[in-house]
Amino acid sequence: MEKKKKIEIRDLSVLYGGEEALRHVNLDILEREIMSVIGPANSGKTSLLRTLNRLNDRVSNAKVRGEILIDGQSVYKKILPDVLRRRMGMIFALPIPLPLSIYDNIAYGPRVHGIHQKSVLDRKVEESLQEAFLWDEVKDRLNLPAMKLSGGQQQRLCIARALAVEPEIILYDEPCSGLDPLSTAKVEETMVRLKSRYTQILVTNNTKQAARVGERTAFFLMGELVEVDATDKIFTVPTDKRTEDYVSGRFG
Amino acid sequence: MIRISAKWTERIAFFFLLVSTLIIIIPVILITVMIIQKGLPAMNLEFLTESPRLGMRAGGIFPAILGTVYLVLGTMVFALPIGILAAIYLSEYARDNWLTRAIDLAIVNLAGVPSVVYGLFGLGLFVIFLNFGTSILAGSLTLAIMSLPVIITASREALGTVPQSFREVSLALGATRWQTIRRVVLPNALPGIMTGTVLALSRAAGETAPILFTVAAFYLPKLPQSVFDQCMALPYHLYVIATQVPKIKPHVQYGTALVLIVMVLVMNLSAILIRAHFRKKKHW
Numbered sequence: 001m002e003k004k005k006k007i008e009i010r011d012l013s014v015l016y017g018g019e020e021a022l023r024h025v026n027l028d029i030l031e032r033e034i035m036s037v038i039g040p041a042n043s044g045k046t047s048l049l050r051t052l053n054r055l056n057d058r059v060s061n062a063k064v065r066g067e068i069l070i071d072g073q074s075v076y077k078k079i080l081p082d083v084l085r086r087r088m089g090m091i092f093a094l095p096i097p098l099p100l101s102i103y104d105n106i107a108y109g110p111r112v113h114g115i116h117q118k119s120v121l122d123r124k125v126e127e128s129l130q131e132a133f134l135w136d137e138v139k140d141r142l143n144l145p146a147m148k149l150s151g152g153q154q155q156r157l158c159i160a161r162a163l164a165v166e167p168e169i170i171l172y173d174e175p176c177s178g179l180d181p182l183s184t185a186k187v188e189e190t191m192v193r194l195k196s197r198y199t200q201i202l203v204t205n206n207t208k209q210a211a212r213v214g215e216r217t218a219f220f221l222m223g224e225l226v227e228v229d230a231t232d233k234i235f236t237v238p239t240d241k242r243t244e245d246y247v248s249g250r251f252g
Numbered sequence: 253m254i255r256i257s258a259k260w261t262e263r264i265a266f267f268f269l270l271v272s273t274l275i276i277i278i279p280v281i282l283i284t285v286m287i288i289q290k291g292l293p294a295m296n297l298e299f300l301t302e303s304p305r306l307g308m309r310a311g312g313i314f315p316a317i318l319g320t321v322y323l324v325l326g327t328m329v330f331a332l333p334i335g336i337l338a339a340i341y342l343s344e345y346a347r348d349n350w351l352t353r354a355i356d357l358a359i360v361n362l363a364g365v366p367s368v369v370y371g372l373f374g375l376g377l378f379v380i381f382l383n384f385g386t387s388i389l390a391g392s393l394t395l396a397i398m399s400l401p402v403i404i405t406a407s408r409e410a411l412g413t414v415p416q417s418f419r420e421v422s423l424a425l426g427a428t429r430w431q432t433i434r435r436v437v438l439p440n441a442l443p444g445i446m447t448g449t450v451l452a453l454s455r456a457a458g459e460t461a462p463i464l465f466t467v468a469a470f471y472l473p474k475l476p477q478s479v480f481d482q483c484m485a486l487p488y489h490l491y492v493i494a495t496q497v498p499k500i501k502p503h504v505q506y507g508t509a510l511v512l513i514v515m516v517l518v519m520n521l522s523a524i525l526i527r528a529h530f531r532k533k534k535h536w
C-alpha cells in the first residue's frame with residue numbers, strides 16, 4: 001500500500017552567514033515511517049532537523065530557502081513556530097532533563113499547553129512513560145529529580161516528555177551518542193515500538209543503528225542529499241559510490 | 253649574579269602574596285574593630301527607637317534607620333521590575349545589532365558614573381522638573397536609577413548561566429518564548445538575580461551623594477507621612493553628626509556607623525546565603 005507523504009522538503013537550502021550547510025535538498029518523509037539520516041560530521045544533518053522544527057529561527061545568521069510542507073501546509077509560511085513544534089517533538093544528542101522532577105519534566109509540555117487538572121496530568125504522565133517504556137523503572141519515584149536517572153533512562157524520559165504533547169512527528173538528533181550499548185538498545189527498541197503511531201526521523205552517526213531501525217535511509221554528504229532509498233538497499237547495493245564508501249566504513 | 257633556587261623563589265613569592273593580602277584586610281579589620289569598640293557603648297533601646305534630642309547629641313537615630321529602610325524599599329520597588337524586565341529583553345529578545353550593543357555599552361558605563369552625578373540628575377529630573385520636591389519618591393527614584401545598571405548586569409549574567417539547551421528543550425515542546433522564559437529561564441536565573449539585586453540595594457543603602465539633594469533631611473521633628481515627605485537617612489545623618497554638630501560624643505557617631513554597617517552586612521550576608529543555598533540545590 002502506498003503511504004501518504006507526511007513531510008515534503010522541496011529544494012531546501014540552509015545558509016549560515018552565506019555558508020551553505022544544506023544545498024537544494026529534496027526529500028519526502030512518509031507517514032509513520034522511520035527515516036534514518038546518516039552522513040559524516042558537518043554534512044548538515046542537525047541543520048535539517050532544526051530547520052524542520054524551526055529551532056534555527058534562534059540562530060540569527062541562519063537563512064532558509066526552499067519549502068517544507070507538513071500535510072501539505074507550508075512550515076515557514078502557514079504554521080506558527082510553537083504550533084509547529086508541538087506537532088514535531090525533538091530528542092537531542094545528549095539527554096536534557098529540565099532541572100525538575102521526573103513527573104514535572106513529563107508534565108511540562110501539557111502544562112504549557114494549558115492542562116492543569118491533576119488527574120489529567122497524572123494520566124498523561126503515566127501514558128507517556130508507558131509509551132517510552134520507562135514507567136516500570138520510575139513509577140515509584142516520580143518525584144525524584146530527573147537528573148538522578150541514568151543516561152539511558154534520561155533519554156527515554158526525554159522521549160516520554162516529547163510524547164506527552166502528542167506530536168505527530170519525532171525528530172532524533174543522534175539520540176544515542178552519549179549512551180552505552182545497553183541503553184542504546186532500549187532507546188532503539190522504543191523507537192521501533194513507536195513506529196505504529198508516529199512519523200520518525202532518526203539522525204545518527206552510527207550506520208549500524210540506521211540499518212537496525214530505519215525503513216528508509218538518507219545519506220547526506222557536505223550539505224547534499226546523495227541518496228535516499230530502502231535501508232537494505234542503501235547498505236547492500238547503493239547506487240552512489242560515495243554512499244558505498246561511507247556505509248562500508250571507508251570514511252566518516 | 254646570584255641565582256636563587258626554585259624553592260626560594262617559591263618562598264619569596266608566597267611571602268609577598270601573603271603580605272599583600274594582609275595589607276588589604278588589616279584596614280578592614282581595624283575599621284570594623286574600631287567601629288564596634290567605639291559604637292557598641294551607644295547601643296541601647298533608646299538609641300535604636302527614639303528621635304535625636306539636644307541638637308542630635310542625645311536620644312536615638314530611629315528616624316534615620318526608618319528613612320534608610322524606606323529608601324531601600326522604594327529603590328527595590330522601582331529598580332527590581334524594570335531591571336529584570338530590561339535584562340530579559342536584552343538577553344532573551346533583542347537581536348544582536350548595533351542598537352543592542354550601544355545599549356549594552358551605555359549600561360556598563362552607567363555603572364561607573366559617580367554617585368554624586370546621579371544625585372544631580374535626580375535633583376534636576378525628579379525634584380525640580382517632575383516637581384516631586386525633595387521627597388522619598390525622588391530619592392528612591394534616584395537610587396533606583398543608580399542601581400539599575402548593576403541590577404541589569406547581574407540579571408543578565410544570571411540569565412546567561414541558564415544553559416541554552418534548557419531553552420531549546422522548552423521551545424521544542426511547543427512552548428512560546430515567553431512561556432520558556434517564565435517557566436524555565438527565570439526560575440533557574442532567580443538566585444543569581446536576587447543576589448545581584450540585594451548587593452545593589454545594599455550599596456544604595458549606604459550612599460550619601462544621591463540622596464543629598466533629593467530626599468535627605470538634616471533633622472525632622474516628625475516621621476515622614478507620605479512618599480512626598482523628606483526623610484532622614486543613616487549615611488547622611490552620619491555625615492551631619494560627624495561634621496556639622498560640634499561637641500558631640502564620639503560614641504553617637506560610631507554607633508550610627510555601626511548600625512549602618514550592620515544593615516549593609518546583613519543584606520550582603522543574605523545575598524551570600526541565597527547564593528549558597530541555591531548552589532547546593534542546583535545540579536547541572
Ligand SMILES: Nc1ncnc2c1ncn2[C@@H]1O[C@H](COP(=O)(O)OP(=O)(O)O)[C@@H](O)[C@H]1O
Binds near residue numbers: 041045046
Ligand atoms: N549556528 C551555526 N552557525 C554557523 N555555522 C553553523 C551553525 N550550525 C552549523 N553550522 C555549520 O553548518 C554545517 C552543518 O552542520 P550540522 O548541521 O551541525 O551538521 P551535522 O549535524 O551533520 O554534523 C557545518 O559546517 C557547521 O559548521
Ligand SMILES: [Mg+2]
Binds near residue numbers: 173
Ligand atoms: Mg549534528
